[in-house]
Amino acid sequence: MCLAIPGKLIEIFDENSLRMGLVDVNGTTTRVCLEYLPDIRVGQYTIIHAGFALKIVDEEEAAESLRLWTELIDRGAFDIDGDPPSPLAM
Amino acid sequence: MKYIDEYRNPRLARTLLEAIRRRVSRPWTIMEICGGQTHSIIRNGIDQLLPDTIELVHGPGCPVCVTPLESIERALLLASKKEVIFTSFGDMLRVPGSSRDLFMVRSEGGDVRVVFSPLDALQIARDNPSREVVFFAVGFETTAPANAMAVHQAAREGIGNFSILVSQVMVPPAMRAILRMPANRVQGFLAAGHVCAVMGYEQYLPLSAEFHVPIVPTGFEPVDLLAGILKTVELLEDSQPEVVNSYGRVVSREGNLAARGTIDKVFEVVDRQWRGVGLIPESGLGLRSEYAGFDAEKRFHLSHMSTEESPLCMSGSILQGVMKPDGCPAFGAECTPQHPLGATMVSSEGACAAYYNYHRNL
16 A cells, blocks of 8 residues: 555546546556646656645756766765665566 | 666675665664555665675555554445445455455355556446445555545545545554554664655655654665665664655655645544554544445444454454564464455565565565
8 A cells, every 4th residue: 555666657637526536556557636746747756645646756866866876886886786685586 | 668668777785785785884674655566675685795794674554454443344344245346456355354355255155346546446336326335445545645635536536336445554653653552663764765756755754753763765676675775774874863865756845735635634533443453543544424425334323343363363463563563373274365464464564475576585
């Protein structure tokens, strides 16, 4: 119920006076209610819970976090070239 | 996939792990609140990769697990009624009541339907005006906006055959209850990222200040979790009991104000029983009197239900971080996902199910 992965909004429409949309979640299209994200536009990513889009994923913030961590690696801040402690299943 | 693959990057994960190793100087106990995070931690072996000095304990953030037995019994009673179409998220169907579950009621002829959203339940009500449609409204702050909107919309359209069985709970009062326990060992929290997406991280500021604990909203992918653990360790090592957001792409200070507005319009704060834990004051949401007509408990005059928990089930201690699943004598023996004694073994977000599915200590 709490674990939601981001989906991409591909269409917006009205139904029963509610703002609804179609969201592509990893290749599967899902109908969601957009009432809580009045500003979301087609092409943006959103987190969905119980059929409702609840937060536009901030792409700049996502990229910025990754950039900072990658910078740490590139600066050689950590010794990560040895054997990994155990395989990470990811 | 965008915003998924990048946060599963093994090289990044190893970098963060190394940073955690370098930063830790003494033992720390950190609780991840959310059951979804528990599953991600165990599935990816994060708990085993961390230095021995960092212990992760699992919190009460599994909505299926904490739905009280009395609510399950009420659901079973409603689902057995001929005039009722009982609708629910799929997770709830196998949760054991005192002697049966919703699947059994369905096999006995009850009209039990799985829906993805409470709006689907509302559509079933529109399509079946001669039947009573009840939705089992369980969950934390992540499902509250959806359940509130379904009721608000039913009222707006004048749909008279729709009601919800409410067992809605909130995270911060549970954290407060854990911190007040004499047996509490938790020194820092990974806060549930998607709960914070709705409510914002500002709701944790008073809690952090009162109990002097760091609280770090965190996501669900391995890199998110390791980054959250690193931030928590830094705050602990530096004696800075603050709230620091580690899930900025999804969590903001104030959360989703439109969702919070509808929750406040439809629901009010009430005391709530948590399965295995007991009553936590002001930890739940109930329908406001203006929406009492949509309250299944009132509509069907459901009075007190007698309930009986398995005496072998230790889920209460597990949900409060006092015991780990593999410390329970029944774990993997009398209690398995096929024959669960309690909800923590049934639920896809339950800590016992995570240990059973992914852990090696069987």
